[in-house]
Amino acid sequence: xxxxxxxxxxxxxxxxxxxxxxxxxxxxxxxxxxxxxxxxxxxxxxxxxxxxxxxxxxxxxxxxxxxxxxxxxxxxxxxxxxxxxxxxxxxxxxxxxxxxxxxxxxxxxxxxxxxxxxxxxxxxxxxxxxxxxxxxxxxxxxxxxxxxxxxxxxxxxxxxxxxxxxxxxxxxxxxxxxxxxxxxxxxxxxxxxxxxxxxxxxxxxxxxxxxxxxxxxxxxxxxxxxxxxxxxxxxxxxxxxxxxxxxxxxxxxxxxxxxxxxxxxxxxxxxxxxxxxxxxxxxxxxxxxxxxxxxxxxxxxxxxxxxxxxxxxxxxxxxxxxxxxxxxxxxxxxxxxxxxxxxxxxxxxxxxxxxxxxxxxxxxxxxxxxxxxxxxxxxxxxxxxxxxxxxxxxxxxxxxxxxxxxxxxxxxxxx
Amino acid sequence: xxxxxxxxxxxxxxxxxxxxxxxxxxxxxxxxxxxxxxxxxxxxxxxxxxxxxxxxxxxxxxxxxxxxxxxxxxxxxxxxxxxxxxxxxxxxxxxxxxxxxxxxxxxxxxxxxxxxxxxxxxxxxxxxxxxxxxxxxxxxxxxxxxxxxxxxxxxxxxxxxxxxxxxxxxxxxxxxxxxxxxxxxxxxxxxxxxxxxxxxxxxxxxxxxxxxxxxxxxxxxxxxxxx
Numbered sequence: 184x185x186x187x188x189x190x191x192x193x194x195x196x197x198x199x200x201x202x203x204x205x206x207x208x209x210x211x212x213x214x215x216x217x218x219x220x221x222x223x224x225x226x227x228x229x230x231x232x233x234x235x236x237x238x239x240x241x242x243x244x245x246x247x248x249x250x251x252x253x254x255x256x257x258x259x260x261x262x263x264x265x266x267x268x269x270x271x272x273x274x275x276x277x278x279x280x281x282x283x284x285x286x287x288x289x290x291x292x293x294x295x296x297x298x299x300x301x302x303x304x305x306x307x308x309x310x311x312x313x314x315x316x317x318x319x320x321x322x323x324x325x326x327x328x329x330x331x332x333x334x335x336x337x338x339x340x341x342x343x344x345x346x347x348x349x350x351x352x353x354x355x356x357x358x359x360x361x362x363x364x365x366x367x368x369x370x371x372x373x374x375x376x377x378x379x380x381x382x383x384x385x386x387x388x389x390x391x392x393x394x395x396x397x398x399x400x401x402x403x404x405x406x407x408x409x410x411x412x413x414x415x416x417x418x419x420x421x422x423x424x425x426x427x428x429x430x431x432x433x434x435x436x437x438x439x440x441x442x443x444x445x446x447x448x449x450x451x452x453x454x455x456x457x458x459x460x461x462x463x464x465x466x467x468x469x470x471x472x473x474x475x476x477x478x479x480x481x482x483x484x485x486x487x488x489x490x491x492x493x494x495x496x497x498x499x500x501x502x503x504x505x506x507x508x509x510x511x512x513x514x515x516x517x518x519x520x521x522x523x524x525x526x527x528x529x530x531x532x533x534x535x536x537x538x539x540x541x542x543x544x545x546x547x548x549x550x551x552x553x554x555x556x557x558x559x560x561x562x563x564x565x566x567x568x569x570x571x572x573x574x575x576x577x578x579x580x581x582x583x584x585x586x587x588x589x590x591x592x593x594x595x596x597x598x
Numbered sequence: 599x600x601x602x603x604x605x606x607x608x609x610x611x612x613x614x615x616x617x618x619x620x621x622x623x624x625x626x627x628x629x630x631x632x633x634x635x636x637x638x639x640x641x642x643x644x645x646x647x648x649x650x651x652x653x654x655x656x657x658x659x660x661x662x663x664x665x666x667x668x669x670x671x672x673x674x675x676x677x678x679x680x681x682x683x684x685x686x687x688x689x690x691x692x693x694x695x696x697x698x699x700x701x702x703x704x705x706x707x708x709x710x711x712x713x714x715x716x717x718x719x720x721x722x723x724x725x726x727x728x729x730x731x732x733x734x735x736x737x738x739x740x741x742x743x744x745x746x747x748x749x750x751x752x753x754x755x756x757x758x759x760x761x762x763x764x765x766x767x768x769x770x771x772x773x774x775x776x777x778x779x780x781x782x783x784x785x786x787x788x789x790x791x792x793x794x795x796x797x798x799x800x801x802x803x804x805x806x807x808x809x810x811x812x813x814x815x816x817x818x819x820x821x822x823x824x825x
Contacts, residue, residue: 216708223696223697223701224694224696226696227695227696228696504694504695506690506692507693507694507695509692510686510688510694511694511705512681513652513654513686514681514682514686514705514706514709514754515678515679515681515682515683515684515709516709517678593652593654593681594649594654594655
């Protein structure tokens with residue numbers, strides 16, 4: 184250090200002796216003050232705040248709808264699996280999905296009966312067969328289930344005792360009233376009295392309805408007794424079943440029974456619990472149909488749009504106030520402090536935009552469920568997941584916008 | 599005690615053959631409590647000197663000691679810490695448009711973790727009263743006149759009791775009467791509180807507030823006789 188001779192000039196009352204050279208390191212104030220600064224900045228221009236929020240609301244809405252529809256489709260894909268009233272299920276090793284199952288020997292079910300936990304076994308047969316629209320005469324393929332009516336294996340909507348009783352008569356079927364309208368006005372035809380149709384060019388009487396609806400694999404569905412099924416699905420061998428449903432004795436350990444069955448049965452069949460069966464079907468559709476991809480793309484677009492809007496707002500807030508930010512830096516505010524201001528703004532936008540987005544989505548879910556028969560359910564995990572996405576979206580926007588802070592050079596304030 | 603001690607300070611922009619040396623081997627001492635004006639033509643290096651003293655630019659050659667802190671080879675952390683002990687007044691007021699006058703002034707105190715909100719606001723209000731804006735504490739900058747804004751900026755530069763106040767053309771955006779009044783106010787407040795003030799200005803009408811006037815030409819100091 185240079186030795187300095189202080190200028191011997193009259194300096195009136197130097198009341199502030201300069202503090203000691205040892206400087207305390209700049210202590211960062213917590214998060215509260217940057218947060219408050221961000222909020223004051225946002226609320227000062229309500230119109231800009233509204234514009235930013237509308238972007239977040241839009242992204243929230245878009246993501247909720249995409250995820251809602253995607254899950255509704257997946258749910259519909261496993262509607263059948265979720266309606267089966269049994270504990271364990273057998274399917275052939277090469278079966279990929281219910282509608283295109285490979286059948287396996289019925290003997291496997293008899294073998295399963297050897298397990299003491301097993302109470303009873305129910306074979307389920309499925310076939311894709313053409314139904315002739317009674318009004319237009321056009322053929323359309325539906326999925327026909329063949330099952331013992333007394334087993335009550337299927338738990339579809341509207342399947343009551345009377346319906347099961349009705350199809351114990353030969354050549355009768357129950358028809359899916361929620362199927363596509365192209366199959367004909369089944370319900371009104373049925374209301375007019377006994378009603379006969381043509382299934383796989385065999386004459387059958389429709390004696391009742393149930394509600395399942397179109398899924399990925401079928402546009403409509405029908406149920407018949409085993410005997411009727413074999414007559415309609417010509418060429419199907421009664422000794423070859425598609426799904427073997429196993430009902431365990433009350434109190435039996437499902438997982439242990441599954442393991443016992445796997446050990447007991449030959450390798451040509453797979454054993455599933457009911458959740459596993461549904462997951463198996465879901466996985467098939469997730470892989471075969473690009474559903475996840477399509478809706479994932481929708482979610483990504485929502486996020487990108489939201490990101491761009493939030494980034495634009497944050498970036499222009501920084502750009503327009505570059506002088507003020509530089510001033511704050513000159514005053515001793517650190518880059519970190521100002522970055523916290525920007526991130527606080529991002530988080531405020533995330534929270535304030537998500538709330539109305541959630542409310543609007545709930546409304547749209549209601550409408551979708553009531554008006555277009557696609558059941559959309561708002562769940563807490565889903566809301567939490569979407570909030571996490573929106574949160575990350577705003578954080579990313581903030582992180583990109585923060586780079587602009589570097590342009591706020593306090594030395595530029597002096598020119 | 600000197601607020602600023604500069605020895606052999608040189609500064610240049612760029613490197614190699616295109617480098618432009620703007621400060622040549624400067625020596626300058628500003629004793630505590632003085633009001634010093636720096637004048638000189640554009641491009642003479644005044645602003646560069648101001649940014650070096652204000653710890654806004656890294657010192658390249660020589661020694662620059664401000665409020666006891668040596669800025670040669672000082673890291674960003676040291677410079678930020680020093681800046682908190684300096685009050686800055688800019689050519690434009692640079693107040694935050696979304697904060698009231700009081701909140702703007704309190705911003706200079708928010709970096710002090712030992713103060714609570716009530717204390718910050720009370721001190722900010724007292725400072726605004728001192729600059730004659732007692733009735734404008736809750737006004738936003740947009741509704742203030744140019745002179746009032748610059749007075750808020752002065753309050754902000756003084757409220758945290760800085761050892762040194764640096765001002766860059768503080769009257770440039772004001773008419774001559776307001777400019778002079780504002781600078782007289784700054785000088786009075788600084789003298790009352792024993793603050794050191796260093797003002798870069800073109801404005802000859804405010805020379806009367808200075809204890810000393812330093813002139814600069816082509817990156818070299820010329821120290822004229824006291825005013």
